[in-house]
Amino acid sequence: MKGAGPAIECDAVARRFGDRVALHRLDLAVERGEILGLLGPNGSGKTTTLRILATLLQPHEGAARVLQWDVVRDAMEVRRRIGVMPERPSLYERQTVEANVSFWAEAHGLADPAGAVREALRFVGLEDRRREPVGSLSKGLKQRVALARAIVHRPPVLLLDEPSSGLDPSAAAAMEGLIRDLARDGATVLLNTHRLAEAERLCDRVAILREGRLLRLGTPRQVRAALLGHIVEVELAGIVDAPARRAVESFPAVRETWWAPSAIRVRLIDAERDTPELVARLVSAGARIIAVRPAGDLERAYLELMSQPLPGSLAA
Ligand SMILES: Nc1ncnc2c1ncn2[C@@H]1O[C@H](COP(=O)(O)OP(=O)(O)O)[C@@H](O)[C@H]1O
Ligand SMILES: [Mg+2]
Incomplete structure (x- = not known):
């Protein structure tokens, strides 16, 4: 060597x-x-x-x-x-x-x-x-x-x-x-x-x-955190119904949403500050919450990165 x-x-x-x-x-x-x-x-x-x-x-x-x-x-x-x-x-x-x-x-x-x-x-x-x-x-x-x-x-x-x-x-x-x-x-x-x-x-x-x-x-953890820092996943006991959807969509701190049959993933402005209110709004809309967790694995982080414009490729 x-x-x-x-x-x-x-x-x-x-x-x-x-x-x-x-x-x-x-x-x-x-x-x-x-x-x-x-x-x-x-x-x-x-x-x-x-x-x-x-x-x-x-x-x-x-x-x-x-x-x-x-x-x-x-x-x-x-x-x-x-x-x-x-x-x-x-x-x-x-x-x-x-x-x-x-x-x-x-x-x-x-x-x-x-x-x-x-x-x-x-x-x-x-x-x-x-x-x-x-x-x-x-x-x-x-x-x-x-x-x-x-x-x-x-x-x-x-x-x-x-x-x-x-x-x-x-x-x-x-x-x-x-x-x-x-x-x-x-x-x-x-x-x-x-x-x-x-x-x-x-x-x-x-x-x-x-x-x-x-x-x-x-590290995978660093890459995940850098890209998904403010994305939170909420898992429901039932399906995501219309009231739950409205509760999420009407919350001004929500920047982006992804819907699954019984899970909601949202990008908040500030996960630590906004998650409690997101949960409160969902509960008031009758949603039965099983779990709330910071979203994302490396795969999600990767997809997020690929959806962003390339640095240097400035939009006209
Ligand atoms: N021998 C080659 N001749 C011409 N173009 C090549 C050759 N090898 C790779 N490329 C091009 O270089 C780029 C990078 O390819 P590659 O390194 O094989 O990508 P990856 O392994 O990430 O799929 C691609 O656009 C590919 O078409
Ligand atoms: Mg290859």
Whole structure:
């Protein structure tokens, strides 16, 4: 390892494809041992960021470093230290699980490739299936082969592009557990995901990208609070009827409303000041309240952010 400092750094990294700007001067640092989730809509630059860090794509401006090694100048040093799960892991479907992982162990020139393969397959729980062709496995197990391949040389930094994309809930939970175990063993993880609930459980911090710009960076709690600070959710015993609706709509402190069959979510001017009166108004309208809570999970915060105009895109 080279000195101290963050495990991953992007300094004003920019990348274009033709006229299209995929990344606008991205600044990002991932601390050692941290799990950082890159979130954002399709086309927001998540894969481009990961590919630049994986030395597969060069930045047009700025610099990126992994464990202080520059991804362009010191690409070989970087490759030795990263484990990559690409967006579409190309596995050899006709070859066995073991052969797929062995190929990479050999490519890395490991001292004991067989031992490393065994260890990686044990970690992802595929030891028993090592002689089966990858093509016969479920999508969830194929993703585990891709993870085994990424970690066979025990890299300190992992770059995972949507590791649980397309997996059923059990397979996704298994993948989430494996990533958590890797971080617990000291790995630094940068992962792209659309699974916001997973990001909220798994990630120390999340970075939200949109159109190649970093819009928010912080712990899931910070991102939630910054975006949803004054949104309150009221759950009712019955359905939201017309009197309840009127009670909410006539309250001047209500800025915005979202309706569900038996829940109301409102944005207040000041949640602490206005929530008691909101509740009082609902009760007077005959509503039977089960729960009142600050709204929102990371998913709600994300949707809120996406509904806001982009900074810099000034309305005419
Ligand atoms: N190889 C490429 N050639 C042309 N355009 C690309 C290429 N890779 C990415 N892009 C464009 O760059 C932008 C960011 O893409 P990407 O990083 O793949 O986004 P994400 O992973 O967030 O969905 C998109 O507009 C995409 O179309
Ligand atoms: Mg992508």
